[in-house]
Amino acid sequence: MMLSAQLLAASTEPTSGGWYDTVLFPFKWVTAWVLVGIHRGLTTLGLPEGPGITWVLSIVVLTIFVRLLIIPLFIKQIKSTRGMSAIQPEIKKIQEKYKGRNDQVSKQQMSQETMNLYKQYGVNPMASCFPLLIQLPILAALYRVLWQMPLIASQPGAHIGGFDSTLAAEMDKSTVFGVYLSDTFTNTASNPTTTKILIIVSVLLYAGLMFFQQFINMKHNMNTSNAQQMRMMKMMVYLMPLMTAWFGFIVQIGVLVYLVVTMVVSFIQQIFVMYYLPTPGSTAHDAQMRRHQVKYDSFKEETLAEYNQKLMDLGLSGEDVAKALRLEVKATRKGEDDPFSGIENGEKLREGLALHKETQDHLHKKAQDLELEEKPKKPVKQSKMMAALQKQARQQAGMQPGVRNAQAQPKRLTRAQRDAQAKRRRAAGQLSEEEKAKRRQARRNNNAGKKGNQNR
Template structure:
């Protein structure tokens, strides 16, 4: 065995040995008691995680207020500023986002070691050395005609019980075994109802072992659904995260089914026990240490406390959004608000002046000429000259008469 893993394996092996003794070497019951004890050992880490989740949940209104302040702005400087404000909020409130990861990191090697213990009952329950287990595999294999992986001797255990009961003299030369195991009943019993051997791997056949992968999927799926429902989910409003969670809700149980098919059935049974006990533990923590639930008024109060303005961004008179990367949130702080407003008003005035100047330039450049303006007057004068008054007509008649007399 690896000496590093033995730091965890050996103490846990004694626990499993105690469970086996407590249940009369009934391995299935020993796994149940063992799963309960392991969850009790890991309970402080679960409490630590729950406290960390509660602390994060309490900060949600303020965090959402910060995110609302920068909503609709997807440039990199704005995102960096938003992340910086959220981190400052966490530091101010004494919340460590990585605090919930430490318990998980501690549990991970423990859980890996547990599977190694469950797979090696001859070593951790019977306290037999690796050399003795290898010799037992040779003796049993010589009688059954099979080969055994003695590093995972749970496969060997079922046949060892049967061969030892039928041919006890075959083991006379293995002193460590005969001095430790006086009778076949001293060996862990992996059979259930005297017919189902949990040392065997489940197969796609109509037998009782097929229930192990099926129940493993159901237990794991229910465990994930319950955990997601009663624990705080910081990204519950994220659609992408929601889609990812739905995929994981099926992928992880499906992976557990794969493990249940390639491992002895006892591993699947232990996994079922672990999921069921884990759900019970999570439910108890949920009711004993509930996460806070906030109303719309709580979120509005947080926005007021965080100085979130109703408008997402200032706008000029032309409707253009002012989004300076250097002074993007100066109006939100008392020490810079006055200068920021003056800067914004100056920018609006400048833009309005530029707009008026453009309009004036457009009028000046229009193709209108003075002669075109005077043309209607000239035409009107011409029409007026064509109109002859009565006096004019008499004068014209006299001129014609005088002309005739001269002739």
């Protein structure tokens, strides 16, 4: 029984940070196993085992793996940010509509209209937070894993995830420029001066990369028409590096490696975004449009050359195609089905016109793909509730879907009068033709009597 208790104690973590470690336990377990797995993969490729560069590279690969994992969320964040920028005028209209109305009903209506606007344009205001929400638990887990490496290494049988005391000792003794991965600015097992210098350089590198990335984004990938957004971005460019720099002085060297590599990868992603997914209205977007215009001009030149060659093979010219277009327009006006029947060389004209239309369609589609022409917008889907309400209103008015109400109700009638007329129309729909004829004759006689009385 004592042996079982000892084994149970050895299978648990050596220390606990209370609720913090309890909440982070799943992330720590996954992070530890991923690090061990990456290390095994690198050693299989021929990198050295034991303490050394392989464990440092394991953190680098972990960082790249996390960044690749959140690429879909990163792209969604970009699209959502663009959408939020595009609908700002509509949001302002809603805010002006409810300005000064602080009652609960008005607040709910304003919130509902805003949410409907988000849904209509496919925008999620929280999308910009998703990449950060994924990275924060991993960053915190890596911090706690590195913090526990010396403790696990000193207790045979202890473990965290895939780390046992042997692997923990290897990672704990791995260094970056002579500084252990688990060293911090205030707590170091290596040379204190070297540790502090390395941490300061790493923090400056991290903050500098963040500033440079945000500055380039503001300079080349921001829509300058939104003055409020530009002011906010300018403030964030200078404040964010300062706000995050202090973090580097409380975490380990291993976490700083993760942060610096994250900023390097993030900077590369930003360059990719500026080139392929720039913000409309920015200088980067203008540059993309110029590149797209060059691509379109080259495509158009090749397509027209191929088109003219096919026309020559048919024995046709541009004038023949223009003639075919005029014949088609003329036949359409007259309601004729075949504009080329009975015309000399009619079949070739038909082929030449079809080739012309196909070529124009290809050019039009290419222009749309390169965003030189706006694609047709998809109709907004109607909500089920709104469709049901409209259907109910048509049924109450005795109307069929898609049928124009020829007897539209004048606004001067009361509701009781409109209900009475609707009831008579529904009843009229159930009368026989003979009864309908009698009622029409009775109305004529009644109208004639009214006119006779007016003449007297």
